[in-house]
Amino acid sequence: MLKSTDHCIIVGAGHAAAQLCASLRQHGWAGRLTFIGDEPVLPYHRPPLSKTYFKPQDDSGQSPELQWIRPEAFYQDHAIERRLGQPVESIDRDAKTVRLGDETLVYDALVLATGSIHRRPPIEGIDHPRVFSLRTAQDADAIRDSLPEAKHAAVIGAGFIGLEVAASLRTLGLGVTVFEMADRVLARVTGEATSGYYEALHRGHGVDLRTSASVSAIRENNGRLSLMTGDNMACEADFVIVGAGAQPNQMLAFDAGLDCDNGILVDEHNRTSDGSVFAIGDCCNQYHPMYGTRLRIESIQNATDQGKALAAVLAGAPTPKIGLPWFWSDQYDVKLQIAGLSTGYDRCIARGEPEPGATFSLWYLKAGRLIAVDAMNDPRSYVIASKLIPKGAEPDPELIADPTQDLKPLLTSPSVAS
């Protein structure tokens, strides 16, 4: 628990850091609070970067601006010090200091909210200046700057970022080719029916979607980029976006000797192997009681919830229980909402027909228990699932599979009482 004379330093300026700042002040802790970000701007909403950020606004034709998580006045009013555009270079845990440039800052509590970094697969030509990643506003601006001249884009990787970008660019009228190594899209995070739904959705919108296709090289020819699969020229594009997954941004912690294993290892209070150092958000790896295993979750919900939970720990307030993971993805006119994590499921039940644009949901069970639901244009199933999963409910599969049946009775049925 922090004293009022303590200095709390947060390394990072994303969703988790912004939430921690807000929640610490909401709990009434008034000590010195500083966050340090390597990007030059205040914490902003990251999800729109792959969704609405490329699309000109309706009336003015102007591009959307970054959406701040909190306005600048919030940080001023609450005496939250900002160090932006200043990467932390190292941590000295014995002296309790962090170093940035020529400066050394002393902390009493240090919070690592360093997020994740994109994977860059070892493809020849991946360092070409028109091969983009998409994690930061700067990345999104670079892509946006190349749009006016572009007719065709290639996307490597059909995870959420890749598919959201493909949908955004297709909606703007660009031709889009998507390459996915696996035999289906979203293979890492969803079951086959959800993958099938999205494959049909994108193909229906004219995306050239190629699964089981590995790009081996990207070569510039007469100003355009040629993407090779094996020895074949697979497509020509004006630019390429790589969405090949992310990994924890844990180098700073690792170099400081903190325990890391697919993320910075933290306990139930987000404490690392050093009692004065904490980690929250995408960069950390924590035991999840609902799933009985350690998890590193890349999501807004997780970043926000861990920011709130750590604030309670540091302010000496009761800590909220670790909540249900949830995710969303907007592509074309389809809203996907995911409740829970489907990893380890042994049965999958489809509710409705997985036709593009239809109301459809996929329910994942493990030993009879509901562990996750993908809901496409089906917020009702999403809401019901997010109430059932934390209770360890074992819903009747026949009821779920029949879309003419109302699911609300599940919320009061005996299977929920467990």
Add this chain to the structure above:
Amino acid sequence: MAKITYIQTDGTAVEVEATDGTLMTAAVANQVAGIEGECGGVCSCATCHLHVDPDWAERVGPANDVEEMMLELDDDYSETSRLGCQVPITPELDGLSVRVAESC
């Protein structure tokens, strides 16, 4: 310009003057307790649940289909429940009063 009054769950009121955005963005910008807007305003998280003053319900209008499905099973659902992110601020809303839902 519209003046909006948010009644927080502890009963205190926050008065806000806004010209654009939504009931969610105006609340976040003015630090109304309980309004989070975690998803950034795309009707995905239901952390901006408000009860519209019944006298204003007609002018504000009903929830859209997706919004209604996000709200209807909420423990603090009412007939005038709205998600703040789905209500654009217009001059017609000048004087509106909304109450932050208990579940937020």
